[in-house]
Amino acid sequence: MATQGGGKSEVGVNSSPALKPKDWVLLSLRLVAFFATATATIVMALNKQTNTVVVATVGNTPVKVAVTAKFQQTPAFVFFVVANAMASFHNWMMIVVEFYGHKIDYKGLRLAIIAILDMMTVALASAGDGAATFMADLGKNGNSHARWNKICDKFHAYCDRGSGALIASFIGLLILLIINVMSISKLLKPKHTAYIGVP
Amino acid sequence: MITKTWKMIFTLSLRLLALTATLAATLVMVTAHDSAEVLNFTFKAKYSYESAFKYFVVAEAIASGYSLIVLFLSSKNSFSRLVMILDMVVAMLLISSVSAAMAVAQVGKKGNSHAGWLPICGEVAKFCNQATGALISGLLAAIIYLLILIYSLHTDYWS
Numbered sequence: 001m002a003t004q005g006g007g008k009s010e011v012g013v014n015s016s017p018a019l020k021p022k023d024w025v026l027l028s029l030r031l032v033a034f035f036a037t038a039t040a041t042i043v044m045a046l047n048k049q050t051n052t053v054v055v056a057t058v059g060n061t062p063v064k065v066a067v068t069a070k071f072q073q074t075p076a077f078v079f080f081v082v083a084n085a086m087a088s089f090h091n092w093m094m095i096v097v098e099f100y101g102h103k104i105d106y107k108g109l110r111l112a113i114i115a116i117l118d119m120m121t122v123a124l125a126s127a128g129d130g131a132a133t134f135m136a137d138l139g140k141n142g143n144s145h146a147r148w149n150k151i152c153d154k155f156h157a158y159c160d161r162g163s164g165a166l167i168a169s170f171i172g173l174l175i176l177l178i179i180n181v182m183s184i185s186k187l188l189k190p191k192h193t194a195y196i197g198v199p
Numbered sequence: 200m201i202t203k204t205w206k207m208i209f210t211l212s213l214r215l216l217a218l219t220a221t222l223a224a225t226l227v228m229v230t231a232h233d234s235a236e237v238l239n240f241t242f243k244a245k246y247s248y249e250s251a252f253k254y255f256v257v258a259e260a261i262a263s264g265y266s267l268i269v270l271f272l273s274s275k276n277s278f279s280r281l282v283m284i285l286d287m288v289v290a291m292l293l294i295s296s297v298s299a300a301m302a303v304a305q306v307g308k309k310g311n312s313h314a315g316w317l318p319i320c321g322e323v324a325k326f327c328n329q330a331t332g333a334l335i336s337g338l339l340a341a342i343i344y345l346l347i348l349i350y351s352l353h354t355d356y357w358s
Contacts, residue, residue, distance in 0.1 A: 073313040076302035112356060119287070119348060123294050130295030131302035134251035138303065139314070145248040146307065148316040177291065181284060188280075188355050 027098060029179050034091035036172030037125065041084040044132075044165035047071045049158035069155045074139075076131040077162070083128025084169055087176065090121045111187040118180040125173045129166070136162055206354050213347050214270050220340035221263035221293070224333045228256050231329035235322040244319065244326040251303040252330070258296035259337055262289050262344070283351055290344040297337040304330060 048070045054062045071077040094114065097104075106113065140159060142150035152159040234243040246252040265285065272278060308327065310318035320327035 069313070074311065075305060079298075079302075112352070115352060116349065119345070122287070122291060123345065126291045126295040127298035130297075130299040134254070134299040135302050135306075137250055138306070143249060145243065146316075146319050148306075148314070151314050177287070180287065184283070184287075184352065185280075187352070 026179065026182055027095065029175055029182070030091045030095050030098075033172050033175040033179060034088050034095065036168050036175065037084045037088035037091065040165045040169035040172060041081055041088060043161055043168065044071050044077060044084070045081050047077075047158060047161045047165065049155045051154060067154075069151065069158045071162075074135055076135040080128040080132035080165075080169070083124045084172070087121050087125045087172065090117060091176075111183070115180070115183045115187045118176070118183050122173070122176050122180050125169070125176055129169050129173055132162075132166055132169070136166060210347070210350065210354075211270065213343060213350065214266055217340055217343045217347065218263055218266035218270065220336050220343060221259045221266060224336040224340060225256055225259040225263060227329055227336065228252060228259070228333035231326050231333065233323040233326035237322055242319075242322050244323040246330070249303055251299045255296045255300040255333075255337065258292045259340070262293050262340065265289050279351075279355070283348070283355075286344065286348050286351070290341065290348055293337065293341040293344055297334065297341050300330075300334055300337070304334060 048068065050066050050068045052064045052066050055065045056063045071081065094117075136159070138148065139162075140150060140152045142148050228246050232243070232245045234241055236242070246256055269282060269285075272282065304327075306316055306318075307330075308318055308320045310316050
């Protein structure tokens with residue numbers, strides 16, 4: 001029962017609940033991408049900073065107002081959190097399917113489904129990254145032509161955490177791209193492995 | 200073979216559509232400008248005043264140049280893997296640039312009250328409308344590139 005690459009043909013008989021996968025490189029890349037995108041999701045989702053600003057002075061006591069910066073205030077950051085959450089969920093499911101999914105009948109479409117899902121995840125993650133990067137740039141430098149002031153000088157910790165989440169997400173996107181190229185090349189390998197198991 | 204001709208025609212027409220969409224997005228965004236007098240200062244709007252729109256124009260220009268070059272490449276097997284990988288990179292570039300430009304355009308249209316950013320589309324409506332057209336064209340270009348990728352996977356896998 002010689003198979004090539006990481007795919008398991010449905011012809012094999014397996015009684016153990018979990019299998020040893022043959023493609024450790026792809027699996028470890030998926031693990032790293034999962035951790036990177038999950039880090040990005042969690043760091044951005046917990047990103048919040050409150051500043052107290054003195055607004056006026058009544059007699060001797062200053063009147064303080066709490067101003068909060070949260071990720072929910074920017075739709076681009078909400079999209080960033082959602083996209084990275086879906087990317088990490090996709091990688092997690094791919095790892096689980098690699099170990100435990102050998103009993104499911106894919107009707108020969110396993111590699112194609114994996115390649116197409118990988119492509120969709122790369123598209124989603126790159127969209128989320130692009131939007132969040134430029135919104136962060138807007139918050140860091142403002143836009144003098146549109147009279148939009150920067151906010152990073154008042155909310156240092158919020159901006160730092162946001163940048164950290166962005167960097168983690170870029171690493172995840174790069175690894176997702178490599179994974180996608182690898183799964184597409186696995187899909188398009190020469191088809192002489194399709195005849196294994198035919199008597 | 201007749202099916203091979205139809206596949207080639209379909210791929211070529213998809214790539215031609217992508218070229219049109221990216222070219223339109225670039226040109227419409229570059230020529231979008233408006234100015235308005237608010238109180239006593241002039242309010243000008245151009246694509247180069249915002250880095251997300253600059254990134255959008257550059258990405259669409261790269262994608263249209265790439266589409267033009269690939270149009271003249273016949274589907275020789277020695278190049279097809281490279282073309283597929285480059286297709287994926289260009290699609291990723293397009294998607295991220297459209298997303299970034301849309302994020303900033305949304306702030307321009309609705310503002311962000313938490314950050315104290317006022318919307319600008321009320322003052323420079325001509326710029327906003329042209330930018331919206333360019334963004335729609337860019338979105339269509341990104342979708343067409345994804346279709347090109349999926350279709351070339353389909354023809355290679357089931358050839």
